[in-house]
Amino acid sequence: xxxxxxxxxxxxxxxxxxxxxxxxxxxxxxxxxxxxxxxxxxxxxxxxxxxxxxxxxxxxxxxxxxxxxxxxxxxxxxxxxxxxxxxxxxxxxxxxxxxxxxxxxxxxxxxxxxxxxxxxxxxxxxxxxxxxxxxxxxxxxxxxxxxxxxxxxxxxxxxxxxxxxxxxxxxxxxxxxxxxxxxxxxxxxxxxxxxxxxxxxxxxxxxxxxxxxxxxxxxxxxxxxxxxxxxxxxxxxxxxxxxxxxxxxxxxxxxxxxxxxxxxxxxxxxxxxxxxxxxxxxxxxxxxxxxxxxxxxxxxxxxxxxxxxxxxxxxxxxxxxxxxxxxxxxxxxxxxxxxxxxxxxxxxxxxxxxxxxxxxxxxxxxxxxxxxxxxxxxxxxxxxxxxxxxxxxxxxxxxxxxxxxxxxxxxxxxxxxxxxxxxxxxxxxxxxxxxxxxxxxxxxxxxxxxxxxxxxxxxxxxxxxxxxxxxxxxxxxxxxxxxxxxxxxxxxxxxxxxxxxxxxxxxxxxxxxxxxxxxxxxxxxxxxxxxxxxxxxxxxxxxxxxxxxxxxxxxxxxxxxxxxxxxxxxxxxxxxxxxxxxxxxxxxxxxxxxxxxxxxxxxxxxxxxxxxxxxxxxxxxxxxxxxxxxxxxxxxxxxxxxxxxxxxxx
Numbered sequence: 001x002x003x004x005x006x007x008x009x010x011x012x013x014x015x016x017x018x019x020x021x022x023x024x025x026x027x028x029x030x031x032x033x034x035x036x037x038x039x040x041x042x043x044x045x046x047x048x049x050x051x052x053x054x055x056x057x058x059x060x061x062x063x064x065x066x067x068x069x070x071x072x073x074x075x076x077x078x079x080x081x082x083x084x085x086x087x088x089x090x091x092x093x094x095x096x097x098x099x100x101x102x103x104x105x106x107x108x109x110x111x112x113x114x115x116x117x118x119x120x121x122x123x124x125x126x127x128x129x130x131x132x133x134x135x136x137x138x139x140x141x142x143x144x145x146x147x148x149x150x151x152x153x154x155x156x157x158x159x160x161x162x163x164x165x166x167x168x169x170x171x172x173x174x175x176x177x178x179x180x181x182x183x184x185x186x187x188x189x190x191x192x193x194x195x196x197x198x199x200x201x202x203x204x205x206x207x208x209x210x211x212x213x214x215x216x217x218x219x220x221x222x223x224x225x226x227x228x229x230x231x232x233x234x235x236x237x238x239x240x241x242x243x244x245x246x247x248x249x250x251x252x253x254x255x256x257x258x259x260x261x262x263x264x265x266x267x268x269x270x271x272x273x274x275x276x277x278x279x280x281x282x283x284x285x286x287x288x289x290x291x292x293x294x295x296x297x298x299x300x301x302x303x304x305x306x307x308x309x310x311x312x313x314x315x316x317x318x319x320x321x322x323x324x325x326x327x328x329x330x331x332x333x334x335x336x337x338x339x340x341x342x343x344x345x346x347x348x349x350x351x352x353x354x355x356x357x358x359x360x361x362x363x364x365x366x367x368x369x370x371x372x373x374x375x376x377x378x379x380x381x382x383x384x385x386x387x388x389x390x391x392x393x394x395x396x397x398x399x400x401x402x403x404x405x406x407x408x409x410x411x412x413x414x415x416x417x418x419x420x421x422x423x424x425x426x427x428x429x430x431x432x433x434x435x436x437x438x439x440x441x442x443x444x445x446x447x448x449x450x451x452x453x454x455x456x457x458x459x460x461x462x463x464x465x466x467x468x469x470x471x472x473x474x475x476x477x478x479x480x481x482x483x484x485x486x487x488x489x490x491x492x493x494x495x496x497x498x499x500x501x502x503x504x505x506x507x508x509x510x511x512x513x514x515x516x517x518x519x520x521x522x523x524x525x526x527x528x529x530x531x532x533x534x535x536x537x538x539x540x541x542x543x544x545x546x547x548x549x550x551x552x553x554x555x556x557x558x559x560x561x562x563x564x565x566x567x568x569x570x571x572x573x574x575x576x577x578x579x580x581x582x583x584x585x586x587x588x589x590x591x592x593x594x595x596x597x598x599x600x601x602x603x604x605x606x607x608x609x610x611x612x613x614x615x616x617x618x619x620x621x622x623x624x625x626x627x628x629x630x631x632x633x634x635x636x637x638x639x640x641x642x643x644x645x646x647x648x649x650x
Contacts, residue, residue, distance in 0.1 A: 022056050026051075029051040030048070037072075066082040067082035074263070084112075087116065110138075128157040144175055165185070166184070166188050182202050182205040194225060206218050211493055219241060232255070235248065250392065272636065277307055278357070279311065280310050282312050284361035284386065285362065285367040286386070296385070300327060304625060343369060344375065350378055360381065381395055383416055390413065396416045399419065401419070403422075405559045408645055418643045423623070424613065430617045435522075436518075450479040451525065453530065454483055455523070464581070481498075482509045482511060483511065491510060526544070531553035531554070533556050536563045541564045545567065545573075553578070554583070571614045573604075
């Protein structure tokens with residue numbers, strides 16, 4: 001989750017600049033608009049400025065003040081149009097260019113931002129803001145190299161321009177250059193941006209790079225910032241570090257409040273016909289080769305269309321993948337391409353579609369559209385699957401979990417009401433193909449030695465977990481640890497850490513990225529998957545079980561640390577969930593030394609795989625639909641949302 005550059009347009013004052021040869025009535029309209037704006041009567045002020053602009057269409061000041069009024073009204077598209085008009089009339093107006101850029105960005109009109117800025121002679125502009133805006137637009141269109149150049153130009157104009165350092169870090173993150181990202185944030189901190197958000201981001205990137213020495217420093221800095229009351233960490237970053245559920249809720253609320261607290265929700269929707277089909281809308285930008293996409297394909301296909309109308313609001317990039325085509329086909333006429341819609345436009349579309357339940361599949365992960373949910377266009381709004389924790393925001397009625405990841409005794413630490421599925425909260429795709437099983441030699445693995453495995457992202461591999469893994473390698477002669485090479489920077493650092501623990505580099509085997517089917521095929525070669533904490537395996541857990549490989553885990557205190565436990569219970573392997581780290585390590589050692597016991601577990605997994613609740617997509621969808629029906633029924637009765645506990649299973 002990147003640190004967003006917050007745009008606080010409410011602090012701007014209307015432009016007051018003299019202009020010659022104004023139409024007398026235009027001048028009167030303009031002055032009336034200024035008076036109305038001082039009274040916060042922004043709708044009337046906008047009308048007055050618009051009237052002035054019609055009478056004097058070549059007066060940049062009139063258009064600029066109209067833009068400001070439209071920003072105040074939340075009408076960012078018309079604000080952008082007015083500011084662009086002002087910038088065209090007076091290209092030297094940094095205020096006009098700045099407002100136009102920010103409004104276009106808020107409306108996801110990034111191509112227009114680039115076109116507008118590139119018409120200017122930016123080589124002569126020493127103000128960093130236009131270069132910064134250009135960098136943001138280029139980054140939004142995945143043009144990362146060009147974005148880097150723009151941000152560096154902004155920094156060249158003003159070396160202490162903190163937002164450029166922060167957003168340059170965001171681009172490096174997307175390029176998996178975590179060391180460089182952390183260095184940018186370190187500069188931001190040195191310039192005085194010592195907020196908790198920056199400290200959490202630095203710690204997060206240190207984890208990605210396997211630099212636990214830096215993580216210890218950054219995590220200590222984060223604790224210091226929190227103790228001093230210097231803001232809150234980025235919510236997703238906090239999930240990856242030792243933290244309490246209460247801390248996670250506070251971080252989520254702070255993130256929402258900074259961006260959305262002043263947004264006025266839409267008027268309540270109209271009453272619904274109880275006999276009508278329920279209308280469910282899913283919001284995500286992960287309709288490409290992404291873990292969420294691989295999880296939801298079968299779910300979307302399994303929805304009962306006689307009872308539910310299903311909409312998918314997608315705003316991510318098109319990678320031309322099979323999974324993207326499959327999901328779009330599953331959504332059918334309910335697919336909505338929302339990549340060029342502003343939050344307001346998307347909310348209006350949701351309201352026009354008369355959505356009963358709007359499901360956020362992103363939360364506070366990269367590409368969040370929290371602003372849409374702050375406007376509350378649907379009758380009921382739900383946090384599900386994409387973000388493994390509470391949103392801490394008042395605009396969600398429910399979080400969908402299960403009895404393991406979201407037990408009701410944790411309810412005080414959730415802003416949402418808990419809605420529990422009877423088995424695992426995680427949907428799965430029973431159509432996931434398993435590719436050819438390669439030989440161990442093809443994957444660089446020893447033919448006859450024990451293979452421990454973890455294909456989790458590198459940021460999940462913490463120092464205490466790695467200590468346990470290395471102890472296992474020392475105790476199981478000739479064994480190897482098979483890791484996913486998520487980024488090139490972590491590899492040498494983890495190898496160095498292994499050597500410090502007495503493990504030779506050749507006992508760490510690295511798996512490159514491959515397509516999902518090939519990945520599932522090679523996974524079959526592993527003997528035992530070792531889970532991580534405080535962030536468990538999520539999709540990687542169900543991938544391993546689908547490929548027939550058992551996994552050992554331990555449950556932590558928060559949702560993000562309990563997912564693998566839920567997955568194993570739903571697969572009928574609850575005995576592989578240990579109460580603490582010592583028991584986890586001991587069980588892994590016992591299984592590595594007892595081939596018959598491990599083989600029996602693998603055989604039971606293979607026999608039950610196609611029948612266990614974890615991979616029963618049809619039943620999972622029916623259970624989810626039953627929760628949706630309960631939510632809508634309570635809304636129709638006029639009841640406040642309440643917890644929806646799962647019934648006890650036999």
